[in-house]
Amino acid sequence: MSRTDVRKTYKLYIGGAFPRSESGRTYLVNDASGRLLANAAKASRKDARDAVVAARKAFGGWSGRTAYNRGQVVYRVAEVLESRRAQFEAELAAGGSSGAEARAEVDAAIDRLVWYAGWSDKIAQVDGSANPVAGPYFNLSSPEPAGVVAVIAPASALLGLVSVVAPLIAAGNTCVVIASEVVPLVAITFAEVLATSDVPGGVVNILTGEVAEIAPWLASHMDVNGLDLTGVTDADLARDLEVAAADNLKLVRRAGVENLDDSPALDRMTRFMEIKTVWHPMGR
């Protein structure tokens, strides 16, 4: 007797919860051979705005944690991903990867999380400075997270997502991520990893849907501090998003030619950090 399996509904991940799109819309996600994998939620402008509200609400608490604690939480994400690797390998394979490719991608994603986890309490030492000013003053510069960062994730279902999210949260930012439009399902499964890894709700928010529809609302949102265009392949869209980002002078990381299999980049952290310099007089 065959059993009918219980299939997963792929929803959005906003504020630590898994809501459907408020618009009630979904879109078809197929595998490489065109076979239906699932219906993914098609996020709307309202969903994007809700996600920004959740990210802003989470920012004070997350950025206020000690760097040591944030590193532990990001490391915990790696642990939970490792423990659920079979599920990710299966989902990547269902999306068209070979078994070896799927294994390699999960390996790389876990290792990347571990790499950035270790950076959370080192970035201030490497990117900060004690400044020998010409006068009787103590003067120290340290990097701080910029705030809420909107991210368009690259079209690499797991490694691409992890490569853009891990540096942001290790730095203390919170984020709203638009998952790859073509491979969105693994992103929502990854949200389940985040939800069970002591990452507070709202620190990472994941939307699925049309990049060209949602991204402009995030790029022009006045309560977003940074915009990571890594996953934007259309040059006209990238320019338009950068123009919109100028409304409140968001920090922008342009899409570049980069190979995600290469060593991870530290500028993914520093691009979305602000240097703060504190002065105090010295005297007896």
Add this chain to the structure above:
Amino acid sequence: MSTTFEYAPAPESRAIVDIKPSYGLFIDGDFVDGHGEGFTTINPATEEVLAEISEATDADVDLAVHAARKAFRSWSRISGAERGKYLFRIARIIAERSRELAVLESIDNGKPIKESRDVDVPTVAAHFFYYAGWADKLEHAGFGPDPKPLGVAGQVIPWNFPLLMLAWKIAPALACGNTVVLKPAETTPLTALLFAEICQQADLPPGVVNIVTGAGGTGRAVVAHPDVDKVAFTGSTEVGKAIARTVAGSHKKVTLELGGKAANIVFDDAPLDQAVEGIVNGIFFNQGHVCCAGSRLLVQESVADEVLAKLKTRMATLRVGDPLDKNTDIGAINSAEQLAKIRALSDIGEAEGAGRWSPACDLPDKGFWFAPTIFTGVSQAHRIAREEIFGPVLSVLAFRTPSEAVEKANNTPFGLSAGVWTEKGSRILWMASQLRAGVVWSNTFNRFDPTSPFGGYKESGYGREGGRHGLEGYLQ
């Protein structure tokens, strides 16, 4: 109230400066005539015309960029040590000609000679000296083992610290191996043109530094030029946003140092006399033409009356007048346009119900002047609490708890600087961690140093100038 002391006039001699009747553009090592209509620069303290200035057209800017591109090929290839020596030379010549530069800056800008002499020009020399030393140490700066320059930097600077902003732009650009096209502000071009002479004296290779004078149109041409690889701008947030839109989708790297509305926060346990000095320095330094000016005083309610009384007493001793007088505390407003803006916002402050106060002070008949002014009873909704006035006008607000102070201080789209006055060390560090600003001065205000990175959060711009961090904007 009479002032404590009466002073006899003590003017600095302007004989040390030889202002030419007209100036050209500095392109490829030579002064050449621009093809625009030309304009005059005036002394804002007297409205006297100082000189005729060439205006660079798009074609002139193109020539300058072309010269910079040509010079880049060799400038980026000579060793860092050799580049550094040119910068050291420039630093030394600035120190040698410091009095001349200070007098010229005060004449063209209106700032008191004691500030141009003791702050602007020494900091300019120090800035070149600091970055000179980086030129052969870039591989140790934390930007990779073999950091490369970007190419041609297009730089547009404001009128409030004409020579200092030039130094902040040119010194790191050259140290990293870039060449530059710089546009000074149209009301304060003279020290930049004197700096061009200093480049000639230093035998800096032609085309490494090009100075194009003009107004907004010239600046737009510099920013938009397709062969410019880097844009650095200091000025208003409005223009900064326009620049960000212009460069969108291009390869250009951008740093923007824009407006501010800094909170200067005084707690009840602060040393109040020192705090009052800090408040005065915070808002009246350089006539308040300072992007990081402490233009919002947040004072703890329990000491608000005492602080205000002390502040008024201190303000009554400020001497407003001749910028070249060595006793002058507050000089001339830089332009008629800026004066109109300060007047308009101050009138709005009154109309919105805030209480306006200035000490009795005689202002000269000619020139552009504005008495030091405070507004009390200001709410966060008032425009004088939200908009950058860029003049000697302070808005006073009260708070009760540290959390309320943080909330009010951060309630602005800007995030350039902040001040905190308290004797409690743990509170200073907590406040410093909570304030969303690029520079936090605790128990001091308006301090600048070449080694100390400067720049803002949010709509105050992006990138940092000064220190090791200041190299990043000029390297690939």
